[in-house]
Amino acid sequence: MELSFYLYLAILTPLILSAVIALASPVLKEKSGWVALLSAIISVGSILMVAFKMELPGSVVVSTEWIPSLGINFSFLADGISLFFGLIVSVIGVLVIFYAIHYLDRGTRHARFYSSLLLFMAAMLGTVFSNNLILLFCFWELTGLASFLLIGFEFQDSSSRIGARQALLVTSSTGLLLLVGFIMVAQVSGSMEISELLTSGLPLEEHKGWLTAAMCLVVLGAFGKSAQFPFHFWLPNAMAAPTPVSAYLHSATMVKLGVFLCARVFPFFMELELWPQLLAIVAFGTMVIAAIFALLSHDLKAILAYSTISQLGFLIGYYGLGPVTGVEYDYLHILNHVFFKGSLFMVVGIVAHATGERDIRKLGGLMKRMPLVGITCLVAAATMAGFPGTTGFLSKEMMLKEIFDAMGSHGLLGLYATICVIVMSVVKVAFSARIFMNIFMGKEPDEIGHHYHAPSFALQVPPLILAACAFIGGVLPIIMEKAFALLTVPGINIAPGHLVIWHGFTPELVISTSMVIVGLVLYWVGQKTNWRWADIPKTFRFDFAFEYGLVAFSKATKLITSGLSSDRPMNYLPMIFAFLIGLFAFFFAQHFSSLDFLRVVEWKIDYLRAFVAALIALAVLGALILKRWTTQLISLSIAGFLTCFYFVLYQAPDLALTQILVEAVTLIMILLLLGRFPKSAERGEVSKRCTRTRQTFNTVAAVSMGVLMTLFVLMITVDPHPDPIGNKFLQQTVPLAEGSNAVNTVLVDFRGFDTMGEIAVLVIAMLGCLGLLLRYKRTEEEYKAGPMGPPGFGIDHREEGE
Amino acid sequence: MQIETAILVGILFGCATYMILQTSFVRILFGFVILSNAANLLVLSMSGDPTGKSAPIVRDPNALMVDPLPQALILTAIVIGFGMTAYLVLLLYRLFLDQKTTNAAEMYAETEQEH
Numbered sequence: 026m027e028l029s030f031y032l033y034l035a036i037l038t039p040l041i042l043s044a045v046i047a048l049a050s051p052v053l054k055e056k057s058g059w060v061a062l063l064s065a066i067i068s069v070g071s072i073l074m075v076a077f078k079m080e081l082p083g084s085v086v087v088s089t090e091w092i093p094s095l096g097i098n099f100s101f102l103a104d105g106i107s108l109f110f111g112l113i114v115s116v117i118g119v120l121v122i123f124y125a126i127h128y129l130d131r132g133t134r135h136a137r138f139y140s141s142l143l144l145f146m147a148a149m150l151g152t153v154f155s156n157n158l159i160l161l162f163c164f165w166e167l168t169g170l171a172s173f174l175l176i177g178f179e180f181q182d183s184s185s186r187i188g189a190r191q192a193l194l195v196t197s198s199t200g201l202l203l204l205v206g207f208i209m210v211a212q213v214s215g216s217m218e219i220s221e222l223l224t225s226g227l228p229l230e231e232h233k234g235w236l237t238a239a240m241c242l243v244v245l246g247a248f249g250k251s252a253q254f255p256f257h258f259w260l261p262n263a264m265a266a267p268t269p270v271s272a273y274l275h276s277a278t279m280v281k282l283g284v285f286l287c288a289r290v291f292p293f294f295m296e297l298e299l300w301p302q303l304l305a306i307v308a309f310g311t312m313v314i315a316a317i318f319a320l321l322s323h324d325l326k327a328i329l330a331y332s333t334i335s336q337l338g339f340l341i342g343y344y345g346l347g348p349v350t351g352v353e354y355d356y357l358h359i360l361n362h363v364f365f366k367g368s369l370f371m372v373v374g375i376v377a378h379a380t381g382e383r384d385i386r387k388l389g390g391l392m393k394r395m396p397l398v399g400i401t402c403l404v405a406a407a408t409m410a411g412f413p414g415t416t417g418f419l420s421k422e423m424m425l426k427e428i429f430d431a432m433g434s435h436g437l438l439g440l441y442a443t444i445c446v447i448v449m450s451v452v453k454v455a456f457s458a459r460i461f462m463n464i465f466m467g468k469e470p471d472e473i474g475h476h477y478h479a480p481s482f483a484l485q486v487p488p489l490i491l492a493a494c495a496f497i498g499g500v501l502p503i504i505m506e507k508a509f510a511l512l513t514v515p516g517i518n519i520a521p522g523h524l525v526i527w528h529g530f531t532p533e534l535v536i537s538t539s540m541v542i543v544g545l546v547l548y549w550v551g552q553k554t555n556w557r558w559a560d561i562p563k564t565f566r567f568d569f570a571f572e573y574g575l576v577a578f579s580k581a582t583k584l585i586t587s588g589l590s591s592d593r594p595m596n597y598l599p600m601i602f603a604f605l606i607g608l609f610a611f612f613f614a615q616h617f618s619s620l621d622f623l624r625v626v627e628w629k630i631d632y633l634r635a636f637v638a639a640l641i642a643l644a645v646l647g648a649l650i651l652k653r654w655t656t657q658l659i660s661l662s663i664a665g666f667l668t669c670f671y672f673v674l675y676q677a678p679d680l681a682l683t684q685i686l687v688e689a690v691t692l693i694m695i696l697l698l699l700g701r702f703p704k705s706a707e708r709g710e711v712s713k714r715c716t717r718t719r720q721t722f723n724t725v726a727a728v729s730m731g732v733l734m735t736l737f738v739l740m741i742t743v744d745p746h747p748d749p750i751g752n753k754f755l756q757q758t759v760p761l762a763e764g765s766n767a768v769n770t771v772l773v774d775f776r777g778f779d780t781m782g783e784i785a786v787l788v789i790a791m792l793g794c795l796g797l798l799l800r801y802k803r804t805e806e807e808y809k810a811g812p813m814g815p816p817g818f819g820i821d822h823r824e825e826g827e
Numbered sequence: 828m829q830i831e832t833a834i835l836v837g838i839l840f841g842c843a844t845y846m847i848l849q850t851s852f853v854r855i856l857f858g859f860v861i862l863s864n865a866a867n868l869l870v871l872s873m874s875g876d877p878t879g880k881s882a883p884i885v886r887d888p889n890a891l892m893v894d895p896l897p898q899a900l901i902l903t904a905i906v907i908g909f910g911m912t913a914y915l916v917l918l919l920y921r922l923f924l925d926q927k928t929t930n931a932a933e934m935y936a937e938t939e940q941e942h
Binding site: 074478493601604628630634637638645658661665674678680683687690691698701702706715722723727730731735745747750751752754755758759765766768779780783790793794797798 | 830841842856857862874882885895906908911
């Protein structure tokens, strides 16, 4: 089999099985977990096959065209870093799915859970293996979507919904920044393929400012995903998800994407001056703040969430300070974190499941009940604190060594990093001790006994495996060393030096030991004071501000919408008329000079036409002024019939004929209508006076409309076209249409299709009238209930706002 | 230039605007009828001063005749205007049957009180 086959198999298996599980949920039900497990195992196997098939260290690109004209392709890159992250994702996926099978209660929506989990896994694998920037972005956002579904899995809880929404909004909006950054990179480099960019490099010299901006956007994307300051608030709230999800997404994989991205773009951007500054200052700052928050929290998952943020801060800052040749121990730090944090999350899940309690202040003395879990927790917590004999110790020693080196190479920035790392390490020892001691040691509170039920053995296996890895790796580091050397990627990292447990009495060891002692003292102080002072200051709870912002945003949009719209249709007409008048007035203001003709032209008046016009005007004004409907109608009809006469004066016999007929039918029709209305309706009209402002507006609108239309007519008639198109019709009517009446031939011959359209309009109007007449019969109750209320499908928009 | 037509069109448009802006549906209907007449006259004014011209019925090719095109357009407009008027009349009828009112302000009065 080809290498590409295994690569596609690794990514597509979870994607396809995710859909299968979703569709076959009625059949699979609780068995869907085993299907998911199978899928994850296939992925692990495929990635291992890819690793065996290729030469390591090295890289292979597998590509299929997608949108070649834009340089967007389904191209995947298998190299050390993508294999490393891919293996973490799939192996932890296997453990987490196995854990979840025993964790989830019966009756929960298993298929939905595993379907989302596999979708997430596929998206993660796609992200780490992507070779195309746009493809990477697509998978990147897909992980956000899948995590939204998983965090909001228990959507009956409002905290779940809020957590899911925060995670989605923060990660997807920062993801968009990432997209912009990628496009900016592609603009100047001319390629979207990471492998090509790696060989050619970015034109940093020519486009320094542009690429610095692009780098900032990309880094912001990474910060959002990895919950770095100021986006640190979403991760603790995402802990509303079921524990397997927290263990998988929010410790081992998704939040690591920010770290992965920093590693991926490290060779591109690291030579920019802002790169070390931005990454180190923000990430190391986040590291310290989050560690302190972890100490100040009481919820088990919140403690772990903040400690995750802290660790991610370290990893990102680590890439920030990396030397040109590449960083040395990134895999060690990442793997170490995966071991202990995944394990701790699962332990916390077991504890919360067994006791129904997640507040560390209400737990204690569980060692007797759950010895295996206790030992797991002990190893994991020791790893987190960096005790000898664990990968945590190796990681911490290397961290200190490198940070001291950085002090030499980065000066002040290195000093800042050193102080941050020391503070973080001390605090980390304190809350690591607290997690183990306060859950498993001491006196057991009485409430636990009532609720306690023992966890199944299978549930305890996955965390145990991870803790064991941390232990074995810590005792026999030579195993990891080989693997890391194989996975190096030129430009990103170099083969790590020899890892040994014992370095002799080095300054690092002294500092490390003293940090442990200070950390334990800090823990002891906390125990003495009963952690009463521990509470996260409100100013740093950005999630509150974020939620307020969301509410304010929706209120503001609602305000704008209701300000620009009206529930009453008659409020729209004034706007339309005001706009029309404004348009006309603007037009005349533009052509003001052309109104000069009013002074020049001779004012000759045809007296007969003027007389008829005056009569029409009088009749219409009558319709306006008269009170009763019938008299108004009569006045209107008079105006209509006089218009016929006016048409005659304009030498338009056809118009006059049509007008007489139409006017007569209209009169009869409206008369019939008015006859159906009771007198009370008409009397009711008089009492309905509109407001004074509206009255004034109506008058002003009417007068200005009249004046503008008069000016308009004068303007278009003052200088008629010397040869209007009508003359052609007059000349052609007899030879072409064999008819002497030009108006008739225009209608039925020259512009016959217009007339057909006119007839169509009449038919449509007739059908509409028919529809209005065919009303369903209302029941007696409905008649008694009175009018049916205003039209509009019963939707009242304002009501929703309250 | 036909001054009296211009003034007449202005008055008709003004009256139509005023009536359409009322809340009474009957008045709005009347306003619409006036508006269609006003629009017809506006188009008619474009055929120029008819003084000394004959109707566009060709008997003597050399005779001076008015422009037939605006008349043809108006003829279409009158018929369509009639169709619209008929539709509005029946709409108003139906509205009254369902809502027991002929006034927009009254029809929406209930929703206003609720808020």
